[in-house]
Amino acid sequence: MPRFSRRGKTKLLFATTIASPDYIPTRAELASATKLTKAIAAVDGFALENSPIDTPDLESTFTSKIAGEDQAADSTITFYEDDTDDALETALAKGTSGFVIIQRKGDVPGSKSMDVYPATVASKSSTITVDNESAKWAAKFVITDTPALDVAVPAAGAGLAAKTTSDS
Template sequence: MPRFSRKGITKIFFAETIAATSYIPTRTELTDATNITKQISAVEGFALENQEIETPDMESTFDSKIPGSDTAADSSITFYEDDTNSELEETLAKGTNGFIVILRKGDVPASNSMDVYPVRVASQSAAITVDNEAAKWTVRFSITDTPALNAPVPATTP
C-alpha cells in the first residue's frame, strides 16, 4: 500500500455557503471557497468521536459497551499571521458560520476523500510569544451538525 504525507497533498478550504443539505459542495462552490491551506500551521480535531454507553449486567464481570451518541472533537486551526493583510481574520470572525472542507488526498475528482464540517467560529486568538518563531493566531470552531465524511470530491467542469 503506497503511503503519503498530507503536507503538500491535503487541501483545506473555508466555504461560506453550500446549498446541498448533504453538505457536499458543487465544483463551483468549492472553487468559490477560500483556500486556506497555505496559511495553516496546525490543525486539531475535525474528527467524530463516539460516547460509548456501558452496559454491565449481573451475569458477567465484564462490562460491555454499545455505541452511543457521536460528538465532534474540539477543533481548531492555527494560522500564520500576515502583518499587512487581515482578510482571513475578517473572513473567520467570531460568530461566522460556514464549512471547513478538507480534501484529504488532494483535489482528486471522484475520490471519496472529502470531509465537510459545518462550523461556527467560536473564537479567534493571537499567540503572543517571545520565542523565535513566526507569528500565529488560532481559530476555534464549533461543529454545528453531523459532517459529511468520505464524500466524493466534485468533478471538474469540462
C-alpha cells in the same frame, strides 16, 4: 500500499454556503471557497468522537459497551499571521458560520476523501510569544451539525480555481 504525507497534498477550504442539505459542495462552491491551506500552521480536531455506553449485566464480570452519542472533537486551526493582509482574519471573524472542507488526499475528483464540517467560528485569538517563531493566530470552531464524511470530490470544471487568500 502507497503512503503519503498530508503536507503538500491535503487541502483545507472555508465555504460560506453549500446548497446541498447533505453538505456536499459542488465544484462551483469549492471554487468560490476561501483557500486556507498555505497559511495553516496546525489543525486540531475535526473528527467525530463517540461516547460509548457501558452495558454491564449480572452474568459476567466483563462490562460490555454499545455505541453512544456522537459529537465533534474540539476543533481549532492555527494560522501563520500575515503582517500586511488580514483577509483570513476577516473571513474567519468570530461568529462567522460556514463549512470547513477538508480534502484529505487533495483535490482529486472522484476520490471519496473529502470531509465537510458545518461550523461556526467560536473564537479567534492571536498567539503572543517571545519565542523564536513565526507569529500565529488561531480560530476555534464549534461543529454545528453532523459532518459529511468520506464524500466524493466533485468533477473538475474548466476554468474553475478556488479563490486565493495568501495563495494556496
